[in-house]
Amino acid sequence: MSPMNVWKHRCAVAAAGFLLAAPATHAGAGESNWRAPVPDDRLYAVTIFMGEGTENNFSNVIENFFDVEGSTDHVLGLTASRLLGWYGRSLSFEAELMYAYHYGREIYHEVGTAAYARWHDFPWNRYLLTTMAVGMGPSYTTEFPQLERQPDGSRSRLLNQFNLQASFALPAYPETALVARLQHRSGMFGAFNGVTDASNFLTLGLRYEF
Structure with missing residues (x-):
């Protein structure tokens, strides 16, 4: 396994371990x-x-979050999610459906679904309600995105999405939150037709719960 994949695997394990460590x-x-x-x-x-x-x-995105090289690829997305349940008082689980419109260098569509684990317990929640979530599930694009081109020519429309998300809401308006989301697609260490690291999008959005 390459050093990059080893680091990525450790990051995924650490994130999952953190979120699943409910007391x-x-x-x-x-x-x-x-x-x-x-x-x-x-x-x-x-x-x-x-x-x-x-x-x-x-x-590289994780290590240099505020100093990444942008591309001409853009995304506009919409998700709908449903709460599945809680483990303890701090960890919730939800299922998500996603549609994304990609534009810029090329135009294509993406659909996906993911299961999320969301951590709610932070010491500053009295002043700023904060959650952190990790989600994973299948993602399908209508084109082979140029952003996802592999050195050896491997490609796949169906890949795995591994998303990191943080939300921030005022205590007076807990149902409306600002969301920062890292939208990542990969081939799960080559499991999807030899694809490894595919694409990464840094996004901001609004989340409304009801």
């Missing part, structure tokens, strides 16, 4: 930490986002 102290003896949504939960959310692609690979 088990909220349940009594013999009581499960998992619970289904209740009437007080906001079950649904829609997010609109837009942003620009980058020529940097995934690991």
